[in-house]
Amino acid sequence: MKTKYVLTFPHDAADEPITYLLVKNYDLKVNILRAEIDEKGGKMVLELDGPSDVIKKGIQFLKSKKVEVRSIEEGVRKDEEKCTQCGVCISICPVGALILDKKTFKILFDDDKCVVCGLCIDACPTTAMELLL
Amino acid sequence: MSEQKQLRTYAEINARIESKTVSVLTAEEFKAKVASEGLAKAAKDVDVVTTGTFGAMCSSGVMLNFGHSDPPIKMQKIWLDDIPSYTGLAAVDAYLGATELDDSLNMYHGGAHVIEDLVRGKPVRLRAISYGTDCYPKREIDTWISIKTLNQAVMFNPRNCYQNYATATNGSSRMIYTYMGKLLPEYGNATYCSAGEISPLLNDPYFRTIGIGTRIFLGGAQGYVAWEGTQFNGKPPRSANGTPRRPAGTIAVIGDLKKMSADYIRAMTLHKYGTSLSVGIGIPIPILDQEMAKYCAVRDSEIFTGAFDYSEPKRSRTVLREVNYAELKSGHIEIKGRKVPTSSLSSMYKARQISSELKKWISKGQFLIQEPIQKFDLEREFKPLDVRTKEEVCR
Numbered sequence: 001m002k003t004k005y006v007l008t009f010p011h012d013a014a015d016e017p018i019t020y021l022l023v024k025n026y027d028l029k030v031n032i033l034r035a036e037i038d039e040k041g042g043k044m045v046l047e048l049d050g051p052s053d054v055i056k057k058g059i060q061f062l063k064s065k066k067v068e069v070r071s072i073e074e075g076v077r078k079d080e081e082k083c084t085q086c087g088v089c090i091s092i093c094p095v096g097a098l099i100l101d102k103k104t105f106k107i108l109f110d111d112d113k114c115v116v117c118g119l120c121i122d123a124c125p126t127t128a129m130e131l132l133l
Numbered sequence: 134m135s136e137q138k139q140l141r142t143y144a145e146i147n148a149r150i151e152s153k154t155v156s157v158l159t160a161e162e163f164k165a166k167v168a169s170e171g172l173a174k175a176a177k178d179v180d181v182v183t184t185g186t187f188g189a190m191c192s193s194g195v196m197l198n199f200g201h202s203d204p205p206i207k208m209q210k211i212w213l214d215d216i217p218s219y220t221g222l223a224a225v226d227a228y229l230g231a232t233e234l235d236d237s238l239n240m241y242h243g244g245a246h247v248i249e250d251l252v253r254g255k256p257v258r259l260r261a262i263s264y265g266t267d268c269y270p271k272r273e274i275d276t277w278i279s280i281k282t283l284n285q286a287v288m289f290n291p292r293n294c295y296q297n298y299a300t301a302t303n304g305s306s307r308m309i310y311t312y313m314g315k316l317l318p319e320y321g322n323a324t325y326c327s328a329g330e331i332s333p334l335l336n337d338p339y340f341r342t343i344g345i346g347t348r349i350f351l352g353g354a355q356g357y358v359a360w361e362g363t364q365f366n367g368k369p370p371r372s373a374n375g376t377p378r379r380p381a382g383t384i385a386v387i388g389d390l391k392k393m394s395a396d397y398i399r400a401m402t403l404h405k406y407g408t409s410l411s412v413g414i415g416i417p418i419p420i421l422d423q424e425m426a427k428y429c430a431v432r433d434s435e436i437f438t439g440a441f442d443y444s445e446p447k448r449s450r451t452v453l454r455e456v457n458y459a460e461l462k463s464g465h466i467e468i469k470g471r472k473v474p475t476s477s478l479s480s481m482y483k484a485r486q487i488s489s490e491l492k493k494w495i496s497k498g499q500f501l502i503q504e505p506i507q508k509f510d511l512e513r514e515f516k517p518l519d520v521r522t523k524e525e526v527c528r
Contacts, residue, residue: 084187084399084411085482088314090464091322091474100464105482123315125189125401125409125478127241 002049004033004075004116005059006133008068011041016065019046026050026058033115045075045116045133074132075116078109082128089120089129136424143504146180146419150498157181157417157495159488160331160429167430176426181495181502184333185350185415185487188326188479189401191312192292192363193410194230195248195390198284199259201225202276207269208261213247213278220261224269228289231400231410243408245400248288251280252352252390252398286390288352288398292362294414296334296382297369297438300325300456300475302468305444310405314478316443320468323440323475328484329433329458333416334382336429338375342419344505349386350415350491353397355500356388367511375428378437378455382509386414397487413483415491419502433458440468448517 007018022028029049036042048055059069087107089098097113098120100106120129149155156179158166163182167175197218199208207224210217215236218229233244250257256277265272280286301313302323309316313324329335337343347358362383369377390398397413420426436458441450453468460466461475494500 084480086188086411086478086480087476088324088478090476091324092315092317092476100476100481105480105485107482119315122404125314125403125411126399127402 001052001055002047003055004045004047004072006070006072007044007046007062008070009037009041009044010066011039013041013066018062018065018067021061022048022058026054026061028054028058031115034117043133045072047115072116072133074111076109076111076114076118076120077130077132078107079128079130082126083107083124084126084128086125088125089123092119092123094119136427137422140176140420140422141180142421143419143502147501149180150495150501153496153498155180155495157183157492159485159492160184160336161485161488163429164330164432167426172423172426172430175430176420176423179420179426182336182418182420182429183415183488183491183495184331184336184418185413185484185491186294186328186332186479187397187411187413187483187487188328189312189403189409190290190293190412191232191409193248193288193290193412194228194244195251196285196287196289197227197229199225199227199278200282200284202271202274204271205269206261206263206271206274207266208274209263211259211261213259214242214250214257216242216244216247218244232407234407240402240404240407243400243402245408245410248390248410249395249398249400251286252393252395254280280391283391287387288356288390288393289359289385289387290412291385292364292383293386293412294333294362294384294416295327295380296332296338297377297436298326298380300438300440300461300466301443302440302453302473303444304442304453309444310403311443312403312406312409313443315404320471320473323461323466323468323473324478325438325458325461325475326478327438327458328479328481329436329462330431331481331484331488333414333418334384335376335431335436336418337416337425338371338377338428339511340382340509341425341428342421342505343384343416344508346503346506347416348501348503349417350413350487350494351386351388351393352390352413353394354388354392356386357503358384358505359387360385361509361513364515365509365513366515367509367513372435372437374431374435376431376436379439397483411480413487415487417491417495417500417502433462440466
């Protein structure tokens, strides 16, 4: 299974090769979607792919390293009331999570494809795209 | 048969609208009919074709009259929810423009947002100051207004509904923020802003049926074409089918804000650029003859525009290439050997909704076709602004 997590790093955990250890010790497929870490600590958005019990162990490992872990049910939300279905977000999205339905001409948002990069957030003229991190 | 041999008059069309026997199709339906049954049959069968567009129209705003306070005030400076409006008019008249910002330059709440709030019936705070006169002694006021308390709330937009528009991309190495949206570096994306084949002015390229006085769908209500739009260019380069290959004609429009709907009037924020207003406009095209039918049969693949590098800080940017709307709407165009994702700043979904809504109004006998009271001057050129001397201007 694949699940997305937000990791919050305290300043003293920031210099450990945590993603390397997740791969090496737990054989998890790790996809870094977003990372903002400096000497003061920071945040990382990870997608972990592997058996659910192994993911659980990986997360326990992260927590033991004082990393705060929160799973993301939803990273970005599209507000249908605000959206005017213009579609300017489509060409901004690097992973094709925003697509035009050629029958209805509505803009569809595919939550599973979204890597929570945030590029669409300030590109939306009606502030219909919201980052929930 | 001459293409301009008259098939029907405005009076005949309106008589059929009033008796609810009019044949009206949306631009999409009409193009499909032409494709399956041929131009002559479509021209013979259909009285009116409805078009639509919904996109960023920065040159928009509203004329407001607040009524008089007691004692009265000659408003010299005013703020509507902190957004300044122009009051260099009589005592309690003001013009609120869509792109106006407050002193903090907050781009998430500008004139357009106040206009949308008015349309939604929300309360708006009015503050005004004055120097006080013998007849208008009051020097300041702080109160609340809404669309209901205003005497007049008239949308008057000096330039809307561009007949074709440029495609924007970014060849530089950094992200740029423009009125065409956020443009990713190294030709990372391209944006365009026209409904293409269903856009009003592309279905009447020479303004044969659209001119001063034309009744239109404006923001969900009936409005009118007031004048040619500012920056009107009657002489753009054109394709053989008559459609301009660059931004060309524009219209100034007027209508009653009190009757409009937030479904078709929406505030926009173009990040790091400013605010704008999405305006929904629909125009009915009477099929007076086969030539009008031919114009309304135009397809996306036959309408071209230029793709420009918006990182070039110049008035006349270099054309990277010409593209047609079928390519743009496919989701990708090729620029310099790269497959560049495209998307639209104007909503096809809303544009289609508007053309259907206008069709409904006409079918139900609620909307008559107004022949232009005066045609536009297609000799009108779009002039640049250069830094000149007094003497050069007088020459």
